Amino acid sequence: MDPDTGNTDEGNTDDAVADEGNTDDAVADEGNTDDAVADEGNTDDGATVPTVGEAVVDRLLDCGIDTAFGIPGKQTLPLNRAFADRDARFVVARHETAVTHQAWGYAESSDPGTMAATVVVPGPGDMNAMNGLKNARNDCVPLLHLAVETERDVRGGDGIHETPPETYDTVVKENVLVQSPAGAVAAVDDAIRVAREAPQGPVRVGIPKDALASRTPQATPPDRDPEPPTEPSDPAVDRAVALLREASDPVLLAGGGVRRSGASDGLRVVAELLDAPVVTTYKGKGTIPETHPLSAGVLCGGASTELRELLAGADAGLVVGSDLDAVATAEWSVELPDTLVHVTLGVDDIGFGYETDVGVIADADRFLSALAERIEADTGAGDEPAGVGSSSTPGAKRTTSVREADRDRFVAVAAERDPEDPLRSVEVLREVREVVPDDAVVTADAGGFRLWTLVSFPALGPSSYVNPGSWATMGTGLPSAIGAKLANPEREVVALTGDGGLMMCVHELHTLASEGVDVTVVALNNDDYAIISEEAERSYDFEPGAYGWDGAGLDLVAIAEGMGVAAERVDTREAVGEAVANAIDHDGPSLVEVMTDPAEPQASEWMTRSLTDESDSSHG
Known part of the structure; x- marks a missing residue:
């Protein structure tokens, strides 16, 4: 155009x-x-x-x-x-x-x-x-x-x-x-x-x-107050409290509505009052800091067997701020508790895909605030559960078992890499997380690496992690980082993207330079649409790397420098952290290209396999 x-x-x-x-x-x-x-x-x-x-x-x-x-x-x-x-x-x-x-x-x-x-x-x-x-x-x-x-x-x-x-x-x-x-x-x-x-x-x-361009006098807009958030009905809150307080092993599932309503504090308070592990959807990631003892992980295509078992094994569940769409629930195949409270703003969401005991049409923040107030009133002033907010409670121990199993899988997928092979996503993401400030905004593109990011890269706040939801469009990582930096000039902003996603909006590197937007881009380059090549090989008898471009490999450093963005390429784990830290400290936009393995296991497969399975060593 x-x-x-x-x-x-x-x-x-x-x-x-x-x-x-x-x-x-x-x-x-x-x-x-x-x-x-x-x-x-x-x-x-x-x-x-x-x-x-x-x-x-x-x-x-x-x-x-x-x-x-x-x-x-x-x-x-x-x-x-x-x-x-x-x-x-x-x-x-x-x-x-x-x-x-x-x-x-x-x-x-x-x-x-x-x-x-x-x-x-x-x-x-x-x-x-x-x-x-x-x-x-x-x-x-x-x-x-x-x-x-x-x-x-x-x-x-x-x-x-x-x-x-x-x-x-x-x-x-x-x-x-x-x-x-x-x-x-x-x-x-x-x-x-x-x-x-x-x-x-x-x-x-x-x-x-x-x-x-016409100079036309304008009609005066009506003077009206903003529509107030939708309040939950008292009977609905009462029924929810009764079901959740009776449960011995409750679980919370938080979606993007928690973020949009500013309900993160309310989510944490309710989780601690109920001593309930919190699972988030991909849009809810970060609504509870993922360093919190009750943060169990993200329900997404890369969710582990242990996380799914946590949801299935709970005797009551509270879903808040999510429509339980087909992407988050693997087309409603994820098993949720039989006793379910569902809080959403969409009337048609209630009962779609899952039977609901209590359906509530309400703003997430208003509901969680009302729920916390009712639980505290029932419990008694100052009668806080022992060890609330610590890792010693039963709920925190349930959470820890999931997190430890996930960490074992991250360690295993990195350990089985041949030293001569390129890095794997979890290795890169671990090094990046170490040097990115806690209050930074991280934007994550869609693509194969994103599932590894969702499950292994801790988000530390509701506005600290940005990624596309069910539309799952590639090419968002870089441009969304530009928007995030302009909205948050005092915070560091880091864009995580793959080579495939970056190339769909690579022209915005020039926008970074020309507008002087200080964003750090970390591009995981495996010279392939790897998630597609893997499926093509596994299900359609294509040759390995069918949709790769190693014969005409991308030089992202040259592209970035040609557009006025400082850039560096690294290919060892030890160099990743230093390069990203230097890029963040650099006065102006910068890009770090990290060479990664196109043949690495996909998170959707690896996180649901048994770690004792001998076939785990077949990748490389």
């Missing part, structure tokens, strides 16, 4: 330029009367009327949105001018696919409700951004997507870049088309409200190109 493409490139004559809104007829088409024309540019008190683009950006700032990601085109320039004239940042990406990933990373690493905007040209730009919009939709992440639409007087006539606005309906929470320039600010105001209301999500606002 050519960002400079616009109607003026189509060979417009003076008449065509006049049709941009400069003739009397065009002004009339704007819906203006003679009085309106007289008002164009000035209010009754003589003040200049802002352009629609200026009014929209002013509204963003009023609503706490001061950062936008996009690619400028001739259609977006009225918005770009407004951003440039105000205390707002417009980050110029290199492809629209990255734009929505950047805004997603911005929100995912921030306090609940914090969001950014995206700005794209019609058609190709808008459609390139759809991947990231769908990712944000699945993850319930708020963002405002400002899409410039084809001019109203040529809509339906196959104008340049024109697509039907309804094209985007399925990838956003709400899709709004501004019909009248006077309603643009009201539409944007409502879109921000919808994006932030639970369940959160991306909202698209289409604004016709010809409206943006």
